[in-house]
Amino acid sequence: MSDSERSSDHKDIRGELEQKVLEEYPRLGPSDSFEFSCHPGIKCFNKCCGDVNIVLTPYDVLRMKQRLGMTSTEFLEKHALLPVSKDMKTPMVLLRMNEDQDKTCQFLTEKGCGIYTDRPWPCRMYPLGLAAQRDTADGWRGERFYFLLQETGCMGFDEQKKWKVSEWLENQGLDEYDEWGEAFKELTLHKFFDDEDAVLAPEKMHMLVTACYDLDKFREVVFESTMLERFEIDEDFLDEMRCDDEVLLRFAYLWLRFSLFGEKTMKVKPHVVEAFKSSVDKKKLFTKEPV
Numbered sequence: 001m002s003d004s005e006r007s008s009d010h011k012d013i014r015g016e017l018e019q020k021v022l023e024e025y026p027r028l029g030p031s032d033s034f035e036f037s038c039h040p041g042i043k044c045f046n047k048c049c050g051d052v053n054i055v056l057t058p059y060d061v062l063r064m065k066q067r068l069g070m071t072s073t074e075f076l077e078k079h080a081l082l083p084v085s086k087d088m089k090t091p092m093v094l095l096r097m098n099e100d101q102d103k104t105c106q107f108l109t110e111k112g113c114g115i116y117t118d119r120p121w122p123c124r125m126y127p128l129g130l131a132a133q134r135d136t137a138d139g140w141r142g143e144r145f146y147f148l149l150q151e152t153g154c155m156g157f158d159e160q161k162k163w164k165v166s167e168w169l170e171n172q173g174l175d176e177y178d179e180w181g182e183a184f185k186e187l188t189l190h191k192f193f194d195d196e197d198a199v200l201a202p203e204k205m206h207m208l209v210t211a212c213y214d215l216d217k218f219r220e221v222v223f224e225s226t227m228l229e230r231f232e233i234d235e236d237f238l239d240e241m242r243c244d245d246e247v248l249l250r251f252a253y254l255w256l257r258f259s260l261f262g263e264k265t266m267k268v269k270p271h272v273v274e275a276f277k278s279s280v281d282k283k284k285l286f287t288k289e290p291v
């Protein structure tokens with residue numbers, strides 16, 4: 001199971017919550033209901049936007065850096081944390097909190113969220129969480145359900161406003177976030193990682209972080225290296241990639257699936273295939289065949 005989440009537990013952000021959710025949380029479907037309301041008049045208003053681990057997806061970063069008018073490199077330096085550990089399978093990018101006593105979110109204002117229309121996925125979802133597993137090879141979707149998260153001190157649950165899960169998702173503008181989330185899961189829940197010991201080499205992990213999260217740097221790599229010479233790519237698509245972050249992110253996902261996992265998501269130019277074949281043949285010439 002894997003998904004972005006909003007959690008005040010600082011230890012093992014993913015593992016502990018996932019286990020707890022599977023074992024203890026009631027499962028909700030799109031037509032199930034819950035009661036909740038969050039508004040400026042509520043006593044706890046703004047209290048939850050601090051000291052939280054908010055895991056960002058590449059699309060979250062894209063939206064926020066555009067909103068703030070900065071490059072992805074500047075955004076990551078100023079507003080994100082990238083904790084690293086040896087056995088990490090996929091990158092984790094967290095929203096950086098202020099270093100004040102309450103560790104408030106850098107985007108919090110007296111009137112609420114200062115980037116409300118571009119707030120990240122976990123802030124939109126709350127009080128819902130989503131648990132999802134990888135689709136199986138035979139086409140069946142893995143287990144996928146919603147659950148209710150309740151932050152300590154959140155009074156929104158005492159309000160009488162009733163929501164269906166599907167209504168909440170629509171109201172919070174989650175559709176496009178979910179589409180991008182599904183595309184990202186093609187990477188993060190790839191069957192390559194099924195093997196418990198499977199981890200990406202450091203340079204591949206770096207490639208994954210740059211292509212997904214640091215789009216402006218990735219654009220330089222794409223257009224200032226020989227990368228594009230290897231693939232057949234539609235000219236119009238290339239033009240769009242130069243100036244449209246969403247098109248570039250779509251390319252990044254396809255290219256990563258090709259280069260990290262060997263999926264046939266990119267079409268290699270015939271001369272590259274020939275050159276590869278002949279280099280393999282040459283190697284054969286120098287390989288001592290068993291007698």
Ligand code: SF4
Pocket residue numbers: 048049050105106107108109112113114115116119120123
């Ligand atoms: S991004 Fe906005 S909604 Fe999310 S924690 Fe920060 S201030 Fe709150």
Ligand code: SF4
Pocket residue numbers: 037038039042044045046047048049126151153154155156157
């Ligand atoms: S604690 Fe709950 S009700 Fe209060 S502001 Fe945060 S989400 Fe809204």
